[in-house]
Amino acid sequence: MTTELSKTFDPADIEQRWYAHWEENGLFRPERPDAEPFTIVNPPPNVTGSLHIGHALDNTLQDVVIRYERLRGKDALWVVGMDHAGIATQMVVERQMEAKQDKRTNYSREEFVGKVWEWKAESGGAITKQLRRLGCSMDWSREQFTMDEHFSNAVLKTFVDLYNDGLIYRDKRLVNWDVKLKTAISDLEVETIDVKGGFWHFRYPLADGVTTSEGKDYLVVATTRPETMLADMAVAVHPDDERYKSVVGKDILQPITGRRFKVVADEHADPELGSGCVKITPGHDFNDFDVGKRAGFAPAEMLNMLDAEGNVCQTADGLVPEEFLGLHRFKRAKEDGGVDGARELVVARMKELGFLIPHVTKDKEGNEVEHDAEPRTIATPFGDRGGVVIEPWLTDQWYVDAETLAKAPIEAVKDGTIEIVPKSWEKTFFNWMENIQPWCVSRQLWWGHRIPAWATHEYRRDPHDREKGSLIAKGTKGIYVALSEDEAIKQAQADANGRKVVAFDNLEDAEAAWERGEPGFYDDDVLCLIRDEDVLDTWFSSALWPFATLGWPDKTDLLEKHYPNDLLISGFDILFFWDARMMMQGMHLTGKAPWPRLYLHGLVRAADGAKMSKSKGNVVDPLGLIDQYGADALRFFMSAMESQGRDIKMDEKRVEGYRNFATKLWNATRFCQSNGIGASTSIEAPTATQAVNKWIIGEVVETKNALEQSMADLRFDAAANTIYHFVWDRFCDWYIELIKGNFDEETKAVAGWALDQILVMLHPFMPFITEELWSKQGERADYPLITAKWPDPQAEVDAGAKAEIDWLISFVTAVRSMRAELNIPPGAFLSAIFENAEEQTYTRISNNRDRLQRLARIYDLKPEGTVLLKHGAGEIDAADEVAKGASQIGVDGVTYTFPLEGVIDIEAEKARLTKAMDASTKEAKSLEGRLGNANFVERAKPEAVEKARADFAHHSAEIERLKAALERLG
Known part of the structure; x- marks a missing residue:
C-alpha cells in the first residue's frame, strides 16, 4: 500500500531522518557473514578538519561504490576514521592556550597531551558529522583513530620491525624546517608562493694570487639569500666551463668570515646563468647539499648557521663574526620591532668591503642609478600552517629507506597486481618512485606517536664541583629501539659491561633524578638511557590504514576477510604522500598489495578553472550547497562531472539542475501513485504484452547493463549520466506520457516495477530521495532500499517493441x-x-x-x-x-x-523566418570578424572572447534551423 507523498520535494525534511534510520539500524554494514567481501577505506581526514569541496568529491565517489556493492549483495565494509594530525592538532590546542595567556611549556609533556585528548573529546572530529550530512554510509560502529591503543601498537611495532630490518635509521640531512613551529615538515605541508625579492651579485676573491683565464682575481657569485654566505663551503663551476677550468681545486675566500674553501667542478652550475659561478651552502639548500656530498663533505661536516628559530648561531669552525650571532635571518616585522636581520647586515658589510656589485638602471632622464640588488619575483617555500618561510636545515632525524620499500610497489604496478586508474598517472608514479628520496619520519612535536627509541647519554662531572656534580658535557652513544622501556633496558644490558642500566622519559626527568641523588648518568657505574622526544610523521601511521584498521598485526577474522581491500579512491595530490606509502608498508609488512585498484580523481576548481583558495576568496562550502539544494543534488553533480583524468569546474547551476532532476522524479512518483501504481512484488520483470511495456522493460535491461559496465570501468560520469537519461528522457518524458489513459493491470505492474528499478539503480548516487520514495511506494519495512537487491530483470530486449x-x-x-x-x-x-x-x-x-x-x-x-x-x-x-x-x-x-x-499564414511565416535568419546571419558575420581579429582574441578579457565564441555558435545553429524551416514551407 502506497503512502501519499507531499506535493513538494524538501531534501531537509528527509535527509536527517533517513540517515539516523540507517545508522541506528546498522544498515551500513548488515550481517552478511557468507557474502563476498568488498572493502574500501576512506582517506582519514584530520581530526581538526572540516568538510571542504575536495572531501565532498572524494567521499561521494566512495559512497557511490560502497552503496552499489552493498546492493549487489556483498559484505560491503567502508572503513572510517580520523587522523590525529600531529602539527595541526597541536597548533589548535596551543592557540587556545595562547588566548588564555598560557603556553605548552608551562606543562609537562604528559599534561599537555592530556589537554589535547580533552580537546579531541570536546571539539575534535566535527568532520564526521559533516560526512553524515553528505550521506556517507560508513561503518561508524568501527570508527578508527590513529591514536587509538590498538592502532598505536601497530605503529610502534612497524617502526621497530623496520628498524630491525635495516629500513629505518637515524641520519643527518636537510629537512624542511618550520622555524615558527620548530619542527621538520613534509613536502605536502610546504606551499610555494611568489614573493618580491632581490638578486645580489658579489665578488669572492681567489686566494694565493690565483687568477682566472681572463686575468680576474675573483669570481662573481649571485644569490637570492645573501645571509647564507655565513655558512658557505665552496663555489661551484661547470666542469666544461673554459672560463674557470684553471681555478677548479683552488682556494677562494668568503670575505666576511674569512673562510677558505675550494672551487669545485659540478654540473649543478649553469654556464648560461649569471656568471656561471654558484656559492655552495650545503647546510641550508637542498641542491647545495647534493653538491656538497659530491664534493666530499659528509653531512656531519656541513656547516649550520641557524638555530631552530631561524636566528644566527656560531658555525662549527667558529668563523661567524660575533656581531651576527643572535640576529634573525630576515629583517624583523614591524610588530617585532623592525630590527635588521642577518641578510641586511651581510649586504651592508659586503658593500662596505667593496665586494657588492651594484645593479645599475637608468632613471627617466637617462641617468644611471645603482641598487644593491636586482628586483626578482622568487618562488619561496612557506609552511602551510606556520605561515613562515621554510628553512632547509641540517639536523639529525629518523629516515625510512624508501628506495628499498618502493621496489615491490613498482613491480606490482608494472605486472598489473595494482592497476592505477586512469592509466595516465602511471608515468608520474614510476618517475617519482624510481627517484624516491629517504623519507624523514620524525617530527619535533609532543602530540603523536612517540618514537620507540632510547639513546645512551654519558655525562661527566665538573672536577671543580664534585659535591654537586655539575654536568659540563654530554654525548649520545648507542641507540636501542624497542616496543617498551623494559625491552630497551634489556637490550642495553648487553652493552653495559656490568653497569646498572636506568632509563628516563626525557632529560628533565633525568636531571630531576640527579637532583634527588638517584643513580643516573653522572655515575660511572650507571648506563643511562633517554627516550627520543620526537614523534612520527602522521603519514607514517596513516600508511598502515588499510590493514591496521582491521586489527593487524593480530590475525583477526576481519583482517583475514577484508584485506587486501578491493579499491582505493584518492585525490591525485596525495598519490605519493599516502597512496604510495600504503603500497610500500602494506607489501613489506603483510606481503600483499593493499588493493588491486587505485582510482585517482582530480581537483574541484572554481568556475573559471582556478584553484580554490581562501586567499582568492573562491572557496565553495559544500555544506552551504547541501543546505540550498540537498545532499543528493551535490552528490549527483560530483558523480556526473567526475571524468577520469580531468578536474571538475564548480558550477552551481548544474547542482541546481540536479535538484530539479530530483524534483522531476518526485513528481513522476506522485503521478504514479495517483494512478494506482505502487511497489513491485518481484525482482523479475512482469509479463508484458503491450509494445510500450515491453519497451520500458528493455530500457531497464539496457540501462542496467550500461550502468554496470561504467561502474566496472570506474567511469562515474558515464554511470551517472546513464541513469540520468533513463530517468528523465525515457521514463519521465516518454513512458509516463505514453501510458497516460491506459492504466490497465499490466501497465500498472510494469510501471511500478520500472520505477522500483530506477530507485535501486539511482540509490548509490541519490540515496536520500530514493529511500524516501521506496518507502512510500509500498509496505516493505523489512526490505529498505539501502539493502535491497540489485536489478535482475531476467528479461531480454524485445527488438520489435x-x-x-x-x-x-x-x-x-x-x-x-x-x-x-x-x-x-x-x-x-x-x-x-x-x-x-x-x-x-x-x-x-x-x-x-x-x-x-x-x-x-x-x-x-x-x-x-x-x-x-x-x-x-x-x-x-x-x-x-x-x-x-x-x-x-x-x-x-x-x-x-x-x-x-x-x-x-504561410507567407507571413516565411517572412518571419526570413527576417530572423537575416538577423542571425548579420550577427554571425559580425562575430566572425571579431573572432578573426588577433587583437581582440589576444587582448580582450578571456570571458569576453568565450562569450563571443558562444554567441557565434548560437547564431550559426539558428541559421541552419531557420533555413531548414523555410525549406519545409517550400
Missing part, C-alpha cells in the same frame, strides 16, 4: 520540432500523407493512433493518393492541400507531408 516505440518517439519529436519552428498553434490539429512506407509503418500508426493524436496533435495519417479527413471538416483532396503550402519531416526513411493551408 523497441523499434516501434523508438519510431513513435522520433515521429512525435520531429512533429513537435516542426510545430515550434513554424509557430503552429499548440491546439491546432494536423493531418498528413506519407509515401514509400513499408507494412510496419501502417502497423505502427494503427497501434499508436491515440498516442499520435494526444502527443503530436495529429488527427489523421493516410497514404499518398487518398483523401485526408481534416479536423472539423469533410473529406478534402490531399493534392490540393499540399499545393497550397505544406511542411515535411522524415522518420525512418519515410517522408510525411503536413498541409498547412488554413493552419498558419
Whole structure:
C-alpha cells in the first residue's frame, strides 16, 4: 500500500531522518557473514578538519561504490576514521592556550597531551558529522583513530620491525624546517608562493694570487639569500666551463668570515646563468647539499648557521663574526620591532668591503642609478600552517629507506597486481618512485606517536664541583629501539659491561633524578638511557590504514576477510604522500598489495578553472550547497562531472539542475501513485504484452547493463549520466506520457516495477530521495532500499517493441520540432500523407493512433493518393492541400507531408523566418570578424572572447534551423 507523498520535494525534511534510520539500524554494514567481501577505506581526514569541496568529491565517489556493492549483495565494509594530525592538532590546542595567556611549556609533556585528548573529546572530529550530512554510509560502529591503543601498537611495532630490518635509521640531512613551529615538515605541508625579492651579485676573491683565464682575481657569485654566505663551503663551476677550468681545486675566500674553501667542478652550475659561478651552502639548500656530498663533505661536516628559530648561531669552525650571532635571518616585522636581520647586515658589510656589485638602471632622464640588488619575483617555500618561510636545515632525524620499500610497489604496478586508474598517472608514479628520496619520519612535536627509541647519554662531572656534580658535557652513544622501556633496558644490558642500566622519559626527568641523588648518568657505574622526544610523521601511521584498521598485526577474522581491500579512491595530490606509502608498508609488512585498484580523481576548481583558495576568496562550502539544494543534488553533480583524468569546474547551476532532476522524479512518483501504481512484488520483470511495456522493460535491461559496465570501468560520469537519461528522457518524458489513459493491470505492474528499478539503480548516487520514495511506494519495512537487491530483470530486449516505440518517439519529436519552428498553434490539429512506407509503418500508426493524436496533435495519417479527413471538416483532396503550402519531416526513411493551408499564414511565416535568419546571419558575420581579429582574441578579457565564441555558435545553429524551416514551407 502506497503512502501519499507531499506535493513538494524538501531534501531537509528527509535527509536527517533517513540517515539516523540507517545508522541506528546498522544498515551500513548488515550481517552478511557468507557474502563476498568488498572493502574500501576512506582517506582519514584530520581530526581538526572540516568538510571542504575536495572531501565532498572524494567521499561521494566512495559512497557511490560502497552503496552499489552493498546492493549487489556483498559484505560491503567502508572503513572510517580520523587522523590525529600531529602539527595541526597541536597548533589548535596551543592557540587556545595562547588566548588564555598560557603556553605548552608551562606543562609537562604528559599534561599537555592530556589537554589535547580533552580537546579531541570536546571539539575534535566535527568532520564526521559533516560526512553524515553528505550521506556517507560508513561503518561508524568501527570508527578508527590513529591514536587509538590498538592502532598505536601497530605503529610502534612497524617502526621497530623496520628498524630491525635495516629500513629505518637515524641520519643527518636537510629537512624542511618550520622555524615558527620548530619542527621538520613534509613536502605536502610546504606551499610555494611568489614573493618580491632581490638578486645580489658579489665578488669572492681567489686566494694565493690565483687568477682566472681572463686575468680576474675573483669570481662573481649571485644569490637570492645573501645571509647564507655565513655558512658557505665552496663555489661551484661547470666542469666544461673554459672560463674557470684553471681555478677548479683552488682556494677562494668568503670575505666576511674569512673562510677558505675550494672551487669545485659540478654540473649543478649553469654556464648560461649569471656568471656561471654558484656559492655552495650545503647546510641550508637542498641542491647545495647534493653538491656538497659530491664534493666530499659528509653531512656531519656541513656547516649550520641557524638555530631552530631561524636566528644566527656560531658555525662549527667558529668563523661567524660575533656581531651576527643572535640576529634573525630576515629583517624583523614591524610588530617585532623592525630590527635588521642577518641578510641586511651581510649586504651592508659586503658593500662596505667593496665586494657588492651594484645593479645599475637608468632613471627617466637617462641617468644611471645603482641598487644593491636586482628586483626578482622568487618562488619561496612557506609552511602551510606556520605561515613562515621554510628553512632547509641540517639536523639529525629518523629516515625510512624508501628506495628499498618502493621496489615491490613498482613491480606490482608494472605486472598489473595494482592497476592505477586512469592509466595516465602511471608515468608520474614510476618517475617519482624510481627517484624516491629517504623519507624523514620524525617530527619535533609532543602530540603523536612517540618514537620507540632510547639513546645512551654519558655525562661527566665538573672536577671543580664534585659535591654537586655539575654536568659540563654530554654525548649520545648507542641507540636501542624497542616496543617498551623494559625491552630497551634489556637490550642495553648487553652493552653495559656490568653497569646498572636506568632509563628516563626525557632529560628533565633525568636531571630531576640527579637532583634527588638517584643513580643516573653522572655515575660511572650507571648506563643511562633517554627516550627520543620526537614523534612520527602522521603519514607514517596513516600508511598502515588499510590493514591496521582491521586489527593487524593480530590475525583477526576481519583482517583475514577484508584485506587486501578491493579499491582505493584518492585525490591525485596525495598519490605519493599516502597512496604510495600504503603500497610500500602494506607489501613489506603483510606481503600483499593493499588493493588491486587505485582510482585517482582530480581537483574541484572554481568556475573559471582556478584553484580554490581562501586567499582568492573562491572557496565553495559544500555544506552551504547541501543546505540550498540537498545532499543528493551535490552528490549527483560530483558523480556526473567526475571524468577520469580531468578536474571538475564548480558550477552551481548544474547542482541546481540536479535538484530539479530530483524534483522531476518526485513528481513522476506522485503521478504514479495517483494512478494506482505502487511497489513491485518481484525482482523479475512482469509479463508484458503491450509494445510500450515491453519497451520500458528493455530500457531497464539496457540501462542496467550500461550502468554496470561504467561502474566496472570506474567511469562515474558515464554511470551517472546513464541513469540520468533513463530517468528523465525515457521514463519521465516518454513512458509516463505514453501510458497516460491506459492504466490497465499490466501497465500498472510494469510501471511500478520500472520505477522500483530506477530507485535501486539511482540509490548509490541519490540515496536520500530514493529511500524516501521506496518507502512510500509500498509496505516493505523489512526490505529498505539501502539493502535491497540489485536489478535482475531476467528479461531480454524485445527488438520489435523497441523499434516501434523508438519510431513513435522520433515521429512525435520531429512533429513537435516542426510545430515550434513554424509557430503552429499548440491546439491546432494536423493531418498528413506519407509515401514509400513499408507494412510496419501502417502497423505502427494503427497501434499508436491515440498516442499520435494526444502527443503530436495529429488527427489523421493516410497514404499518398487518398483523401485526408481534416479536423472539423469533410473529406478534402490531399493534392490540393499540399499545393497550397505544406511542411515535411522524415522518420525512418519515410517522408510525411503536413498541409498547412488554413493552419498558419504561410507567407507571413516565411517572412518571419526570413527576417530572423537575416538577423542571425548579420550577427554571425559580425562575430566572425571579431573572432578573426588577433587583437581582440589576444587582448580582450578571456570571458569576453568565450562569450563571443558562444554567441557565434548560437547564431550559426539558428541559421541552419531557420533555413531548414523555410525549406519545409517550400
